[in-house]
Amino acid sequence: MCKLSSSILLAILGSSTASAAVVDRSAAAGRALGHIRNHQAATRTSAGDQFVTRDVVVDADGTEHVRFDRTYEGLPVIGGDLVVHSRNGQYKSTSVTQGAALKLSTRPSIKATVALVIAGTEFGADFVGAPDTVLAVYARGKKAPRLAWQVRLHNQNADSTYIVDAVNGRILERWSNLHTAAVTGKARTLYSGEVSIVTNSVSGGYELRDPSRGGLFTIDGSNSRTAGQVYKDSDNTWGNYSNDDRATAAADAQYGASVTWDYFKSVHGRNGIANNGKGSYSRVHYGRRYSNAYWSDNCFCMTYGDGDGVTIGPLVALDITGHEMSHGVNANTANLIYSGESGGLNEANSDILGTMVEFHANNPQDTPDYMIGEEVVVTNVPGSADQRALRFMFNPAADGLSRNCYSSDIGTLDVHHSSGVANLFFYLLAEGTSARTFSGVKHAPKTCNGATFSGIGRAKAAKIWYRALSLYFTSSTDYAGARAATIQAAKDLYGTTSTEATAVARAWTAVKVN
Incomplete structure (x- = not known):
């Protein structure tokens, strides 16, 4: 129920043990790179490897945790990411799943267009937009690393990544990227009763945007004439507890997003999904009788269907909202591959x-x-x-x-x-x-x-x-x-x-x- 893609985390993660002091990211990253050079067996490092810092966390006791993405001969390495742990300049350990140092040719035997056809044969011809095809090293699992094309195809109902062997054209792995969750106003929700929410005062009324939580906002995700618009209201009371008012589901989504923001900040010291203070947004009433919800890291947003109205209602309940936004937290930390x-x-x-x-x-x-x-x-x-x-x-x-x-x-x-x-x-x-x-x-x-x-x-x-x-x-x-x-x-x-x-x-x- 989410959509994942790689992203760069630009802020420092907080934790229950995080120091309040300002952390010199570049210095910590530099020390970690030194540890990689000095512990090549533990970090599975080869001469062709380069490392890009994705995240830095420093505990209260000074322990540093630096997360890197790996490239090999300039190519991204799927499964090559690692975290270097150290304290007071002394190396402690590495979290890594790549099995061994890389040594392989980066010359593909098949072209990107061929890989696209192979992936498209399985996905179907109804994809939209330009496919995303990237040459990479596939280093997941226990088998020997392979040169591969990473092909991403999507349409309104699907968003899939295919890993196509760049030598023999075999599909090595596939996964879905749709992971199937100021002023004070009143939200009359479907599932949580009447709750208070923070909204934004604008000319002529209010909009469903929360300036106190990174600008979280909710839009109409339907195909109607209001699609894409931030919900607005004249009296700052949103919804009527039922589906009769289209603002009701929007109120649930906005409330769920604000509660999730508060949970991560107060419990884990995390300032928003990407820990950079930026609010995500929600779109409700997506599709027609769409009985699902998902997070997309591309738009940094949650999408909620209305359900079929018979078995499933609008998927804007609190635990679903928390579920979807937690996919975003994963995408900006471990980025666990959806397979x-x-x-x-x-x-x-x-x-x-x-x-x-x-x-x-x-x-x-x-x-x-x-x-x-x-x-x-x-x-x-x-x-x-x-x-x-x-x-x-x-x-x-x-x-x-x-x-x-x-x-x-x-x-x-x-x-x-x-x-x-x-x-x-x-x-x-x-x-x-x-x-x-x-x-x-x-x-x-x-x-x-x-x-x-x-x-x-x-x-x-x-x-x-x-x-x-x-x-x-x-x-x-x-x-x-x-x-x-x-x-x-x-x-x-x-x-x-x-x-x-x-x-x-x-x-x-x-x-x-x-």
Whole structure:
């Protein structure tokens, strides 16, 4: 439910341990580049490699974490990104998923036009705009790196990337880029009741724009005569609690975006999706009976459909909004590729952080729980015990498609279903194995190894997950890598021998990630 593309993060990430002092990014990056040169085996560095700084984070104790994108002989390396960790000028470790130093020819045997035809044969001829074709080194997975064409095709309903072998024309991998979430005004929403929102005073009234949160705004995404326009109103009261007023869904989207902004800023010290103070925007009423929502890093925006009106209503519920914006946070940190195990972790990240947004809001009309999107299911009765949802974090398999337990074929599943393993891990880490009730629904998890234990609480679990995402995950992190990264994050936050670090390991073992 999101759209990912590579981007450069220009601001310094905050964290629960981040220093308030101004960080000299260039000096930290320079030190990290020196560590790369001095630790070429650990960083998988070859003579043809160059590194571009994407992110710098400095902990309160002076530990530096510098994230780089890699090029080889001038070509981008898919899966070659890494994070260098050091303190007081001393190298500590590297987070990297590339298997070995690169050594391959950069001369393609097939042209870009041929690769485009190969990808287009699978995508279909109804793509729009000019295709994006880039020669790159493909270094994901355990197989030897390959020279490849990265081809991106899109239309109104799809946006796909194909990795085409530049020697033999075989499609090595494919993934979707649509990741399927001043003055004070009143928002009369579909799902959250009446809430206060910050709007912008303009000549003749108000517009659905929040100057206090980087200029967050909401537009009409339909094909009507109002498409593309920021919502405006004369009395600063938005919506009427129903679909009769097109501003109602817009009010939900704007409220969800502001709550998500507040969660990341107050809990993780993150100043907006890209941590640069810039607000994203939302477009509602997209398409016709479109039963989905997605984040696009290209437009830095969220897009929400109205659903089919029979089974699914407008997809502007709070946890969906948090889910979609969390895809944006991922795109500006680890940038987990939307395929295989990294794709499942990408989706789980949005479910996890979107759920934490819902708990942070603690809205009495949309009470927090570990179900994703239950508010948009038309037939659900709030507070009832048998509510349906898009996904169930406490028992992912309840949707009939997701997995609770890790197995070697997990990466072959749709990313919305392989995410179940990480979703259950997080639930167990936060809440433990005892049955609990949220939003009237009994949450009774079962571990894959029969273990029973207590959780460490949502606050600690979320801080551990976010630190792992922002400092230790790379674009190709798999489940084993996620286990190692979250254990390290827990050690950073709570101590090497802490009960929290032990709890992280125990929760992963409980879902068979060892």
